[in-house]
Every structure is written in C-alpha cells, then in structure tokens.
Amino acid sequence: MHIDWQALGAVFGVSLVMTVGLVGLFSLGIVGLSKEGAVLARTGACACFALCAAAVAYGIFLIVA
Numbered sequence: 001m002h003i004d005w006q007a008l009g010a011v012f013g014v015s016l017v018m019t020v021g022l023v024g025l026f027s028l029g030i031v032g033l034s035k036e037g038a039v040l041a042r043t044g045a046c047a048c049f050a051l052c053a054a055a056v057a058y059g060i061f062l063i064v065a
Contacts, residue, residue: 018055026052 025048032038032045 022052022055 029045029048029052032041032048035041
C-alpha cells in the first residue's frame with residue numbers, strides 16, 4: 001500500500017484553513033449580532049452567516065457529487 005503524503009498534507013492544510021476560517025466567520029457573525037442598535041453590524045452578521053451556510057452547502061455538495 002502506498003500513501004501519497006503530499007496529497008494527504010494538502011488535504012490536511014486545506015481542511016485546517018477552512019475550519020479556522022469558518023469558525024472565525026461564524027464568530028464575527030455572533031459578535032455582529034451582539035451589537036445593540038447597530039444596523040450595519042446586523043447586516044454584516046447576516047452576511048457572515050450566509051457565507052457560512054454557503055460553505056457548508058458547498059461541502060455537502062462535494063460529498064454527495
């Protein structure tokens with residue numbers, strides 16, 4: 001059995017970056033929702049949550065396809 005270590009490292013690196021990025025984006029959304037009376041912050045929070053949902057939907061699409 002042959003393991004392609006370079007491909008395994010690439011998959012690990014991409015998954016690590018995407019995980020940290022999605023958690024950071026979701027955290028920004030939570031912070032935006034916690035701002036009282038700031039319409040721009042709520043709009044940004046909704047955009048963050050929409051991007052998170054799009055990333056999750058794309059990941060599910062990749063798994064199913």
